Structures are given as structure tokens and as C-alpha cells.
Amino acid sequence: MEGTVEFNVDGIDTPCKTWYKVFGDLKSRRPLVALHGGPGVTHNYLLSLADLVGTHAIPVVLYDQLGNGNSTHLQDKMGDTSFWTEKLFIAQLEGLLDHLGIRDDFDLLGHSWGGMLGARFATTHPPGLKSLILSDSPASMELWVEAANKLRAQLPQDVQDTLDKHEAAGTTDSEEYQGAVMFFYSRHLCRLDPMPQDVQDVFQWLQKDPTVYMTMNGPSEFHVTGSLKDWSIIDDIHLINVPTLLLNGRYDEAQDSVVVPYFRGIQKVKWFTFAESSHMPQYEEREKYVQLVGEFLTQGL
Template sequence: MEISKGFVKVTGGEVWYRRVKNGGNGIPLLVLHGGPGNSHLPLEALDVLNEHREVIYYDQLGSGYSQRPDNPNLWRLDRFVEELGQVRKELRLEEVHILGHSWGTTLLSSYLLTSPNGVKSAVFSSPCLSAPRWADDQKRLLKEMPSEVQAIIDRSEAEGTTDSKEYKEATQEYYKKHVCRLDPWPEVMKKAFTLGNSDIYLSMWGPSEFCVTGNLKEYDCTPRLHEINVPSLFLCGRYDEAAPDTTIYFSSLVPEAKYHIFEESSHTPYLEQHEEYAAVVSAYLHESEHKA
């Protein structure tokens, strides 16, 4: 397995990338990490897909191993969409499959709606394509949590104390159920948190997965999903914060899209059911390449 790393210039700074090759001649796969402000690190589980194609990751500007400019004006969806196009150009990815995870699907859908050339297929993994619907789903899932957890979260958000220790502990209980159900969490998940940029997350999303107060608060691309004209696959876990019924609904809006639910997973099926996730994605990429 041949691994190369480097930096490419984008609007606002430089972003770090990682390319993984193993001799496969399929169309490359570009992976968009979640967040906003997180890193690609847990998604390196997709290295196994390099048997048939090159797999490329990059950390979005401000997070992971990329430069961290002190400029809040950079943390906007349209700049991240522009960045994605710049990364493709600099890495010469004329033909490409793109997989986005969580916020990465927000970025992916917005990018596809600019009608870029050369995208062979799109994989929407644990999609967030409507912030209001996401918030509603989280409220529903929170009601299933223990009453004391709900009380801490409600009180902290009402009083503006979402930076408190008890709020963080309460949200962690939610994350154990709906973000990653592995116990203990893999070290790669813990390390990813140290590489994240909470300022970007807070600016664009909010203090937690279920408290949406950032500049993405009104984001909703569902009225335009019918415009996506590349083969599309929607994925999520049965216990995902990206709720299965919402994921299936999104898939119904994209022409000829398919979906798959991982029955033993939450928001990280690429870790929780690694072999099945890799097999499903690999098969779909192969199918998309060989459509008549």
C-alpha cells in the first residue's frame, strides 16, 4: 500500500491530504469528513477500499492537520464548497467518486448542486441535508434518554451553560448511544477529538449535535435533491442520529438513489460494522463505474 501526504492551497490557507494506492485501476474515491471542524482520521477505516481504487482524504481548512487561520469569516458553507472544487483540481481528480459523512454530506450535496463535471457517484453516509429536520430528530431521540440526562441538557441550554462539565457528560451519554456504540470507543475516535476545531463547530453548528445555533441552522437542501443527477447511495445505522426514516426520505428525493441500513450501528457504521460497510460501498462504486 502506497501512502502519500501533502498540502494544497485553497481559499484562506492550505489543507492537508492523504492518498492511499494499492494498484487498483478503478476511479478514485474522495472522502469528506464530518464536523464541521472535525478530521478525516476515523474514516481511514476506508483504506481497505484501495484494493480497487485510490482513496483520498483531506482535512478541511481549520481542522485536523490542515492550517488553522484565525479568520471566522472562512467558516461558511460556500467557502467549503469552493474548497472541495479546489482540492479536486489540485489533486487532478477529473473523474471521481465522492463519499461524505454527516456534515460531509451537507458539503457533498451543496457541491453537487453546482453541477460539477466528472463525479461518477455520490455516497451520503449518515446524511445531514436539513438542519431543521436534524434538530427535530435529535429532540425525538433525546426523549428516549434517561430523565436526568434530559434535565441536564434542557437546563444547560436554557441557561446558556453548554460549556459546563455536566452538559458535556450528559451529551457523552447521548453520543454513546447514537454516535458510536462501541465500548470502549476506538482510540482513533478519541484522537480525532483532539484534532478537531471546536470554534468551527460552534460557529457553523452549535454546542452539541442536538443544539443547532450556528450559521447552518436554516440549511435545508431537500427541495433541490431531485436535481442531483449522479448515482447516489444513502447509508446510516439503525441507531444513528441521522435517523433511518429521514435517511430513507432523503434517498426518495434523489432520482434512482439506493439506501442501506446497518442494523447494529449508530453514526459510525464504518467502524461499528466495518466489513459490511466496506463491502456495501465497494459494491456500489463498482456498480456505478460499470453502468451502461
């Protein structure tokens, strides 16, 4: 099932639209709602989660966050940090849950930025949230950038020099800079060569409309200049009271140092690191990923 739901946003004269797609039967059992990352990419790279319908009979809901993919784009809001906020995206999520009639009973998976958003949502104790999966997600952007810069320091010197040169000159939109970023991504975002088409589709969407990514994040994963640069949930992690599964990869941008505050702060938690993956184990070790998520959702911790 595929559709859209209207979403009224303060300051926008006409209703925005949230695009969503449901895999499986929402009435068959508790559904899993997935929050994509970025911020500013699309649902495409989470399509592998639809495997859960066949392996564990778990219905899956994917959607595009506002400003992205098939949902309403607002390019005139480029740089407006007061508009693109956690509060906005949580309100969008709540509107979708209401529209689908699942707000009283659902599980949530957030990947990367989606995990940051999901963790923040979980601290508000939404009554229908039964379990949480934080996949490849940082507990703070300070820890994220620190880990990313350690990985960056292991890149070939010429790649590092290219990154440094363009960041200093403010020419991060150049092809040379983007090529150096893609080299980093080939090691720490997705190690599959070629990258799956679902992942490539995300980059194409990002090129079409970088509004949300540039406003909230910035030019790259390690050159964070946007509104999230000081983001942290470390002081509120203890408020998460649902069973939680933490996932990351050995070569991940979300290194162990980035994830460990969740493990220390959440009471009911399990943590698994994929040995052969970076930031996208849902494709790099797809079968294992789906198995772990499915078992957690059907059997608990």
C-alpha cells in the same frame, strides 16, 4: 502519499493549506474522495475507508477541511458566519481535486456534514463526479434536530435534566454538560465501547479548536445554534443526477426521517440501513460498510 496544497481565501493575507492523504494509486482506477463531518472535525474517523484499497483496489483520498486537523486553522474567525460557508468548503474541495489531477473523474463520499456538503456540490453537476455516497447525512437541519430531540427524550431523566439545565443557563462548556452529551453519543454517535482511537482523536481535535463547529453548528448535535440551523437541500435534491448510495444506522442521529428526502428526490438511488450501527457504521459494522461501498463503486446500483 501525504501532502498539502495551497488554498487562497478571500480576506486571508497568506495562502491557507489543505492537508491530504492518498491511499493506493490514483492512476489505478477512479478514486474515492471523502468529506468528513462536523463541521469542524477531522478526517481521522474515516480512516477505515482505506480498507477499500485492499478489498476493491479503490484509491481513497482523505483530507482535513479548512480550520480543522492538519489544515490551516483560523481561530480569529470564531463566530464569523459570513466566512465559514458551503461556498468556502466547496472551493477548497475543487482546489484539491485540481491539485491531484482527478477533477475529471472521481467518486465522492460525504459523511454527516460531509454528506450535506457533497450533496450541495452534486447539485452543481460537476462533470467529473461519477457517483455519490451520502453516509449518515441529513437533508435538512430541521429534520436532524427533530430526530435528535426524539432520541434525547429516550435518555435517562437525569441526563435530560442536565442537558436542559446547562442549555438554559448558557453553560454548555461545562464538564457536566459535556458528560451528558457523551452519554448521548455513546448511544447514537458510536456504540462501540471503547470508541475506536480514530474516533477519540476527533474529539481531541475538537477540543483543541472548536472554531468551525461552534460557528456553524453549536454546542451539540441537538442544540444547534450556528449558521447551519436553517440549512436545507430538500428543494434542490432533484438536481442530483449521479447514482447515489444512501447509508444510515438503526440507532443513528440520522434517523430514517432525516434521510428519506434524499431517497424520494434522487432518481438513481439505493438505500441501506445498518442494523447494529448508529452514526459511524464505518467502524460499528466496518466489514459490511466497506463491502457495500466497494460493491457500489465497482458495480453500480
